[in-house]
Amino acid sequence: MRWINRRPRRGAEMLLLCLPFAALVAAYLIGSAIRLDANPADKLLPSPAQLWAGIQRIALMPDPRTGEWLLWSDTAASLMRLAAGLGIATVIALLLGMAVGLLPYLRASLGAFVAFLSMVPPLALLPILFITLGLGEAAKICLIVIGVAPIMTRDLALRVHEIPREMIVKAETLSASTWLIALRVVLPQVLPRLLTSLRLQLGPAFLFLIAAEAISADAGLGYRIFLVRRYLAMDVIFPYVAWITLLAVLADIAIDRLRSRVFPWSDLERGA
Amino acid sequence: MHDPDFHRDFCRARLIGAVTLGLCLAVAGHARAEEKTDFKVAWSIYAGWMPWGYAADNGIVQKWADKYGIAIEVTQFNDYVESMNQFTAGGYDAVTLTNMDGLSIPAAGGVDTTAVIVGDFSAGNDAVILKDGTALTDIAGRPVNLVEFSVSHYLLARALDSVGLSERDVSIVNTADPDMVGAFQTPDVTAMVTWNPMASEIAALPGATKVFDSAQIPGEIIDLMVANTEVLQDNPDFGKALAGIWYETTALMVADTPEGAAARAAMGAASGTDGAGYEAQLAATRLFDKPAEAVAFVNSPDLATTMDHVRGFLFDKGLLGPTAPSADAVGIELPSGQVLGDGANVKLRFTDDWMQMAADGAL
Numbered sequence: 082m083r084w085i086n087r088r089p090r091r092g093a094e095m096l097l098l099c100l101p102f103a104a105l106v107a108a109y110l111i112g113s114a115i116r117l118d119a120n121p122a123d124k125l126l127p128s129p130a131q132l133w134a135g136i137q138r139i140a141l142m143p144d145p146r147t148g149e150w151l152l153w154s155d156t157a158a159s160l161m162r163l164a165a166g167l168g169i170a171t172v173i174a175l176l177l178g179m180a181v182g183l184l185p186y187l188r189a190s191l192g193a194f195v196a197f198l199s200m201v202p203p204l205a206l207l208p209i210l211f212i213t214l215g216l217g218e219a220a221k222i223c224l225i226v227i228g229v230a231p232i233m234t235r236d237l238a239l240r241v242h243e244i245p246r247e248m249i250v251k252a253e254t255l256s257a258s259t260w261l262i263a264l265r266v267v268l269p270q271v272l273p274r275l276l277t278s279l280r281l282q283l284g285p286a287f288l289f290l291i292a293a294e295a296i297s298a299d300a301g302l303g304y305r306i307f308l309v310r311r312y313l314a315m316d317v318i319f320p321y322v323a324w325i326t327l328l329a330v331l332a333d334i335a336i337d338r339l340r341s342r343v344f345p346w347s348d349l350e351r352g353a
Numbered sequence: 354m355h356d357p358d359f360h361r362d363f364c365r366a367r368l369i370g371a372v373t374l375g376l377c378l379a380v381a382g383h384a385r386a387e388e389k390t391d392f393k394v395a396w397s398i399y400a401g402w403m404p405w406g407y408a409a410d411n412g413i414v415q416k417w418a419d420k421y422g423i424a425i426e427v428t429q430f431n432d433y434v435e436s437m438n439q440f441t442a443g444g445y446d447a448v449t450l451t452n453m454d455g456l457s458i459p460a461a462g463g464v465d466t467t468a469v470i471v472g473d474f475s476a477g478n479d480a481v482i483l484k485d486g487t488a489l490t491d492i493a494g495r496p497v498n499l500v501e502f503s504v505s506h507y508l509l510a511r512a513l514d515s516v517g518l519s520e521r522d523v524s525i526v527n528t529a530d531p532d533m534v535g536a537f538q539t540p541d542v543t544a545m546v547t548w549n550p551m552a553s554e555i556a557a558l559p560g561a562t563k564v565f566d567s568a569q570i571p572g573e574i575i576d577l578m579v580a581n582t583e584v585l586q587d588n589p590d591f592g593k594a595l596a597g598i599w600y601e602t603t604a605l606m607v608a609d610t611p612e613g614a615a616a617r618a619a620m621g622a623a624s625g626t627d628g629a630g631y632e633a634q635l636a637a638t639r640l641f642d643k644p645a646e647a648v649a650f651v652n653s654p655d656l657a658t659t660m661d662h663v664r665g666f667l668f669d670k671g672l673l674g675p676t677a678p679s680a681d682a683v684g685i686e687l688p689s690g691q692v693l694g695d696g697a698n699v700k701l702r703f704t705d706d707w708m709q710m711a712a713d714g715a716l
Contacts, residue, residue, distance in 0.1 A: 120463045120464065121463065122461075122462060122463020122464075122674075122700075123462065123463055124441065124462040124463070125441070125442045134675070134676075135675075138675055145671075146670075146671065207532075208532060208535050211532060211535055211536060211539065212535045212538060212539060215539040215540060215541050215542075216498070216526070216528065216536055216539055216541060216542060217541060295529060296528065296529045296532050297498065297526060297527065297528040297529065297532065297536060298526070298527060299524070299525065299526050299527060304527060307527075307529075308501055308502065308527055310434060310438070311434055311457075311458075311501070311502045311503070312457050312458055312461065312462075312502065312672050313438050313441055313442075313458060313462055316675075
């Protein structure tokens with residue numbers, strides 16, 4: 082039988098799913114054991130017990146110096162920035178993307194500009210942002226918006242443009258105005274795509290968030306990682322990285338669930 | 354359908370892969386502690402460390418390595434913290450760092466570290482700068498932008514201490530050093546602690562006043578070339594070569610000759626300024642270009658007082674490790690053999706061995 086036709090059975094599938102994770106954990110444990118054997122105070126690859134002690138210190142008890150529960154206060158600060166940034170970016174993408182995709186005049190004037198903007202490397206703009214917007218929340222949120230909004234806008238505009246011309250013409254024959262067509266024909270069709278686009282931008286958004294927090298902050302997930310990196314506290318960094326990954330995965334799943342709950346038909350479209 | 358052989362082979366391959374990866378992770382740091390001929394040195398941009406880059410670019414490193422029949426690879430790091438982390442992880446045999454970072458990063462990380470060369474101390478290169486304030490006491494109640502847990506943080510603690518304030522009287526905002534100059538020009542930043550070249554640039558901005566600098570705590574922020582103690586013990590020639598490189602380069606750079614001026618201009622250019630800018634930084638740096646003076650410095654009782662301040666600060670900030678019961682957790686050995694803290698866990702050693710050899714002309 083050809084390899085492309087062989088499929089794992091259900092049990093084997095679970096096993097195959099777990100294997101890469103298990104291999105990663107095993108590699109870590111072996112490396113950690115070897116290093117700690119050579120130097121018991123080694124910080125690079127802490128043992129599971131040290132990791133657990135680190136997790137307890139950051140998540141399960143207040144910090145002795147500030148009295149704050151570090152992981153939770155950092156998470157709250159970061160998620161607030163992330164939600165604000167992604168929220169603003171989504172609204173911009175929806176309004177601008179629909180307008181550019183729908184109206185030839187706007188497409189002529191803004192289409193190339195948005196494409197141009199989406200190619201600017203946002204991290205290179207950081208110094209400008211910090212000087213114009215200060216070191217507070219505004220600059221951090223703005224970096225996320227600048228980082229993800231142009232790409233989301235382009236994506237949405239392309240999607241609007243892909244809507245079959247016949248559908249628009251049909252609506253026109255039923256005497257729909259531009260506004261009505263946008264609202265009743267285009268909007269419902271692109272909303273699922275907007276959510277998917279948002280999902281795909283979660284990774285970049287986290288990247289920009291952490292970059293902004295590394296430069297100036299007094300709380301946040303990225304702030305903590307870059308702070309404790311100064312003394313190589315991998316027992317804090319590893320749990321934080323795992324936590325950020327988990328948050329991103331959960332947000333990804335939540336947005337996808339939302340899409341298929343609110344727009345059940347979009348699942349059919351994707352399969353087609 | 355199901356092929357058990359394949360499955361078993363697959364699992365075995367995974368396991369082998371995991372073990373290999375684990376070994377790679379671990380072995381990264383363990384090609385040491387024996388006689389060897391290839392050494393790796395990391396340095397980063399700072400007024401007092403520029404000689405290392407100059408020496409590497411102008412054949413001085415090559416010359417001394419050849420003399421002892423070894424090879425020395427010198428790498429410039431754009432990121433100071435990363436250079437120390439690499440040293441701590443075992444990727445490098447020697448690195449440039451400050452006395453404080455030496456204690457909190459490699460030493461607290463269990464890597465036995467020896468200061469081979471005491472290169473200079475900061476005598477004004479680090480400063481506390483206020484906007485709309487004339488005296489240090491004006492800092493009370495303000496947010497202070499600085500690189501948390503760096504020598505700037507230490508300088509602030511010492512400065513506050515000198516006027517009877519404490520860190521509770523201010524709030525700290527961690528800010529990355531490349532962004533200090535831009536950050537100072539935003540309205541919500543009113544107090545800052547940083548180092549040169551940023552400090553002199555910021556102090557020159559309108560409305561900025563330098564209210565405290567490291568010249569007021571002379572000899573406390575020390576710039577070192579440290580090496581892994583085991584590597585040094587097994588390969589004393591490596592220490593000799595480092596000393597040879599340092600004193601040949603610094604003798605050249607302080608010389609009032611066209612060659613000296615050329616060397617200073619080259620180091621200035623490499624650090625992103627020019628000859629004049631670099632000389633201004635050097636004026637705020639007490640460079641030890643004569644080995645005898647460095648030997649006298651490490652042997653003075655002031656070093657013990659300084660390191661006591663430093664370890665107290667680090668312990669207070671939790672930087673000697675979360676489980677450190679007191680500032681004594683990590684032992685610091687002084688050239689006299691006196692040990693500060695835990696004698697059974699000496700991880701940072703000051704010595705005059707190689708500097709004395711240089712002073713005696715025995716290299």
